[in-house]
Amino acid sequence: MSAILEKGPVHQFDSAAIRQQFPILAQKVHDRPLVFLDSAASAQKPNAVIDCMADTMRTQYANIHRGLHWMSERTTEAYEGVRDQVAAFLNAPSREEIVFTRNSTEAINLVAYSFGALLKPGQAVVISEMEHHANLVPWQMLRDRAGIELRIAPITDEGDLDLDALQDILSDGQVALVAITHMSNVLGSVTPARQIADMAHAAGAQVLFDGSQFVVHRKTDVQALGADFYTFTGHKLYGPTGIGILWARKALLDAMPPFMGGGDMISTVTFERSTWAHVPHKFEAGTPAIIEAIGLGAAISWVEKVGMEAITAHEAALTSYALTRLADVPGLNVIGAPKDRGGVISFTMDDVHPHDIATLLDRNGVAVRAGHHCAEPLMRRLGLTATARASFGIYTVQEEIDVLADTLVRIRNFFV
């Protein structure tokens, strides 16, 4: 194991040691070293996660919660241990408030379905103009199913949530839930969650934060934020796909009906009726993603060893370096200028389409995302159809941003 992990939390960032933990970063793409700037879509996995999942399958695996045998008990312990870990990671008051889902999308759908079942026609849900489709489409479906109103809180031209407008939207007291991203996957904007929560609560509404992007970059404390619901997804946090988290206050989870029915979520079943298990199991029907949950636990341990403060500082330095370098690329426009930006930068280039940018960057080993980033209404709001997006992670280094900026200059010369 490298020095950085032996020493525990350090605030001197040893990028070389960190990069060594991600075997994929040694790969070449089109004969060039891989420059992976697409972590906001999904992050790469460190050995700690890869090995933990493989070891689980090799040495300690069985179905959970139902076996009376040794293997099942050990696997159940490992799986339930991750619930404790996630509770600590989010500073949740109780482990019973942690629900395992497939991803953030499923977590939000769960809330839209089960919390949505408690809403009455005429009540409203508020989202923002900069939501990922994952925090938009489930609410449209609820609107059409339950006759609630869906209200859209605008953003400013800089890409910040317009808090004055949000205040107006809340003023009639009809809003039951404010569901807002904690960090935009397109603009990088970090939203003022505590302030939003206070405004929502003053208007009698609950608040959900989509933390899919945020938890990767900053310390998350659901109690300090005043959140009622919080969601994130494992694969962006250096963990595996197929595992996500819903945190919700226990009183809410208790009041909500189940999302899906099946094994594990029941207390007793007869042909006439069933009763539900206690939370969180009421929301975890069927055999869950056992190996993936255990892998998420390994990812959280790994991130915590590196230290969230160190990660935040490293990425903030990279992001400001990238903004400086990109400002020197002729014809390049960075989209948005939020007050607080995480490690995500969307951009366009005069006379060069984002897809051409992405294809040419890829030819040169640089992976970025191009398109609407699952945020079509936001693109429309910005008057764009697509952007290119570079996003940074724990393993990103300054040299990679130099490669990005230099290649962008050459792409521009190629087309103009």
Add this chain to the structure above:
Amino acid sequence: MTMPVDSGALYDRLIVERARKPLFAGRLENPEKIGEGKNPLCGDKTRVELQLDQDHISLVRHHTRGCAICLAAADLMAERITGLNIAQAEGVGRQFSAMLVEKDGQPATSATAGTPALEQLEAFAPLRAHRARIRCAELPWVALKEALSHVDV
């Protein structure tokens, strides 16, 4: 910094030129046939307008908002099909699609007898290796198909 960017043969000079300075962009005053293509994934759009002289395509214009591949594909399609009859234009379109679908390193089908050659459209052959971008080149052909869908031949 002065080294040219590696475009992996995908962006043939002809494609870049046509994307920058299309020769068939614009609108017809009285188009007889109009077709549109849209790619919901990226928002690219193209509108193809035709004038026919009996069953021959006599004039083509396209109005395209999209990437270099899509723009150049629209422009080179317009050039290639001008003067062909409808059956020939459709045949070129089929060949174009076949060229983009690789099978064991070979195009899935070869030209059927009587179909005019692809000529400059062969510049798009390297797209085979970029599956995600094939739709960009096919979009104008989708629009053409729509424009021709109401023509009785």
